[in-house]
Amino acid sequence: MALSRIDPIVNPGVVSSHVHAVVGGSSFAVDYTSAYKDAACTSISTPADRSNYWMPAVYGMKDNLFYALPVREVRIYYFLNTEMEAFPEGFKMLAGSPMTRSPDENMIWYCQQGSHDMTGVESLGRNSQFPLERCWDFLRSEITFPSCWSGDTTLDTEGQTAYRDGDSCPDTHPVQLPKIVLEFGYNSSDFDPTSLVLANGDTAGYGLHGDFASGWDRDVLQALIDDENCNARQNPYGEDDSTCKVLEGKRDDDGANSCTLVGPIPQEAVGIMEPLSALPGCNLLWSDNSTKPTCDPEPSTPAIGPYTAIFQSFGASYAGDVPGLIPVYEAGY
Template structure:
């Protein structure tokens, strides 16, 4: 899907009407912060290994932890006002010819919330048939999609299939796009949509969730869950955007983790939706001018929700990460990968 990055306007991928239900709706989030913070991999720690660009709950920070950590935020940068979830991904930099690094502006995140996954059914295994009813995320669910250390592509691994990049509207690709349009690069993360039904996290932050079963016709965007993770959740396809400021050479781009291949892009999700009933019912058939469930978290008035840039409630300690000009090395002194 092409990136949206629409600030101030709600875009529905499937238009709701009095006779049809939506299988996809979108969430738009303005930037919150860029900092060496990672409440999943490094809770309570500053600095973490590399700079992340974050959106969502203003609670995002080193002390955000526990089932209701993200819900402690007093606001959200996202256009659905009850979504106090946190979403973050590695920051993008430009390697200059003089050896310095320019931080490229983070433009925010657009996400597709999708009704494409169904519970495992031992009596009728296969692609989901009929109505799918994925559950809302349990409070406090944490998950990581992608692997910061990866530098190659294995197309048989759904965890690797779930990470793509796109420049402009030239189509998603695995790894760094071979051509840049000079305007924007977006990192696409398809989060797992199957859950083991009990654990909110796991030591690797991935084992408690999974992608739909490929042997049953599923893929990273939907299908029947495997028996090991039988509970279907809403699919999230998140797109993190960065302005290229005229950069057209993909070989000059590097993510904050030192990755020049694009294969090491990744995304984190920390559940913080306040109204899980409305989230669960957000794909139900309803009237656009009635008390439609998605309007219950669209805005306080149910109209014209707006994504708004904010700052975290607690600012991280100061570190020069390149917000005020070029820097001599990647924050954390992360080495730039060279094949």
């Protein structure tokens, strides 16, 4: 899991507009190609999935300084049925927008309160805005990606995907793809809920959004789709009497926990080792109904260079015992 101002889908070849939290294959870089599937390793415990998944980083503010929230966990849910197709090589897609200023049912925040929740429930409030209460256990973001594809083989992200209409895909996007739900859990209990901010300066949380760049072994993903035994919520690794055998014996937690990006990456600090006086890029604070402010003058753009110690990634020394990032396969629609 790492933070960097890279977005090869929206800002290919250059430093992106704001910092993202990234998981997945080590080939993640400023440019995206189908070679992502050939990454040397992945921070996900399923080696067949060398995709990259990312969303904006979240910061907490104290004394006019910005602290990157440590990521406690990442969950990647795949909802499958046998009518779906595996993602084509080079496939990429977006969910949500950093400029959204109104609720979106596919972009959700809520608190995991655990034993601190006096109401007796584990979580409170699912909303498109940051929670109104302090998250004593952790803050969770939940992004649902579209799962219908137009079939456009140019793989241009503009207009190629759509959300299901009830139980089926719209006529304009007839190809069913796996439905991905991406969840990041952030340690945020040290911060008042009014002090949370997305990396793009959004203090409301409406601008939650996600990106996916496929690096799957298509044969493995298609086998998961085609096997009805893999379309139920269960352990996908063939253990504990699971009947899904496609990934049996293929889980690699050690490899996931030791995987790092290769680079190149923007040469800048992102608020992990020490707080920042300003969010990276032109990202001044803006509230729920205001217009995103501009910078005068524009901040300087960092160089893109090789992987070095300046590249900030969460490890055991900062975030505690971070488990492997394991895709969880759930039932189909």
